Amino acid sequence: MTANDTVQGVTPPLVSVLIPAFNHERYVRRCLDSVLEDPYPAKELIVIDDGSSDRTGVLIADWVAAHCMDIPIEYVRREHRGIAATLNELAARANGEFLRPGASDDYLLPGGLGAQVGYLLAHPHKVAVIGDSMVVDRDGRKLHDSGMCDLHGADKSLYRTDDGIRRAVIRQWAIGGPVVLIRKCALDTADRWSEGLRIEDWDLFLRLAARSMLGFIDVKVCAYRMHDSNVSKTRHRGTRIANLAESRQVAMFRTGLFEEPYRTLLRAQSHYIDAKISFLERRPWPLLCHLATYLALVARARLPSARAHAEGT
Incomplete structure (x- = not known):
């Protein structure tokens, strides 16, 4: 579905494109240009420079001055507060x-906004929709056609049902890049980004998936850039352990949102994360214990569906 398909005979709903910017002087102009390049007709751009120490803020200001007549723009430059706080402030400023x-x-990527708006208009019970991404390197050369499949090895067929989405979000986080469109009314109530987290998106999507409010379209909606500063791809051992520990904390905290067997699957995932931490910390016995518990919990989570299948046949 294209942008025009969503607006036959009616005024298209306004989309607020939210850009949290931090120390990306090499890439930020391409990001901002892409907002103008998307053909969706009703959009605004809100940018916050989250205390960059390089020339990111200057480049944004120059771009805004050059394009302020092309699209409604709000630009804020302030001290560093972190990604989740910046996303929440951006959402609060959005119209x-x-x-x-x-x-x-x-x-x-052009056409992504229209495709996602079209999905949410056609599925009013969904709060958010995710798409796929193309993966590029620091110079914009394509590395992978599909971030979900080629980068994360995801099975896209899981995303066709609410059950599959819950299982995919819990067990194989395969969302590469900023690929979500979300209704502002959801963030006006409770579903904001959890401040203090560095990997804030998994927490948000767990909350949405638990209530069957997350949808999927098999459309590439953004280019996800791989470079040395990606938070999720760092090779620094201490940072990886800290990120994993945060993920484990999120998993344990959100188990209460899910019914079985998803609650057990999320408990299993927390042990899998603990196994990764033990591996990085070079602790073989905790590693084996967590892996054994993980496998036992995954097997237990499969039992209800297996029994239901046996009864049906």
């Missing part, structure tokens, strides 16, 4: 019915 969070090192 759109739909919010499209971005990232200042990635960029939108």
Whole structure:
């Protein structure tokens, strides 16, 4: 579905494109240009420079001065507060019915906004929809056609049902880049980004998936840029352990949102994360214990569906 398909005979809903920018002087202009390049007709751009120490803020200001007549723009430059706090502030400043969070090192692909708006208009019970991404390197050369499949090895067929989405979000986080469109009304109530987290998106999507409010379209909606500063791809051992520990904390905290067997699957995932931490810390016995518990919990989570299948046959 294209942008025009969503607006036959009616005024298209406003989309607020939200860009939290931080130390991305090399990439930020491409990010901002991509907002103009997308053909969706009703959009605004809100950018916050989250205390960059390089020339990111200057480049944004120059771009805004050059394009302020092309699209409604709000630009704020302030001290560093972190990604989740910045996303929440961006959402609070937005006027759109739909919010499209971005990232200042990635960029939108033309047609993505219209396809995602079309999905949410056709599925009013869904709060958010995710798409796929193309993966590029620091110079914009394509590395992978599909971030979900080629980078994360995801099975896209899981995303066709609410059950599959819950299992995929819990067990194989395969969302590469900023690929979500979300209704602003959801963030006006409770579903904001959890401040203090560095890997804040998994926490948000767990909350949405638990209530069957997350949808999927098999459309590439952004280019996800791989470079040395990606938070999720760091090779620094201490940072990886800290990120994993945060993920484990999120998993344990959100188990109460899910019914069985998803609650057990999320408990299993927390042990799998603990096994990764033990591996990085070179502790073989805790590693084996967590892996054994993980496998036992995964097997237990499969039993109800296996029994139901046996009874049906």
